[in-house]
């Protein structure tokens with residue numbers, strides 16, 4: 811059944827309620843205590859923007875290299891990196907570790923996205939064992955045929 815609900819924010823929104831009459835009543839009552847959809851989205855966006863600007867300020871002193879990946883990956887990874895680094899900077903000891911320094915040099919957008927849900931300590935551990943493709947290549951023995959050619 812469709813029902814017009816006046817939400818806590820004062821906006822009206824039509825909801826399609828299902829179930830028994832008693833369930834619909836309960837749902838309708840609960841909905842009146844919540845914000846309407848557009849207020850909810852606005853609030854969430856504002857909170858995200860606030861968090862992003864807080865993170866940005868917290869890591870403004872870091873000289874971060876640009877990330878690599880597709881446009882979408884870079885945009886996503888940039889905010890993932892900002893929120894992780896901001897949290898790490900706030901921890902008294904994390905900022906001085908080698909793993910943290912390694913974190914700063916990881917420019918692979920995919921790496922940040924893959925590890926977005928890791929707790930900070932795990933992120934540092936993972937970063938500590940991270941080898942960028944260039945250093946892997948550097949560590950590889952040069953095939954002898956190349957020696958001869960050179």
Ligand SMILES: [Zn+2]
Pocket residue numbers: 817819820821845846847848849850
């Ligand atoms: Zn509203």
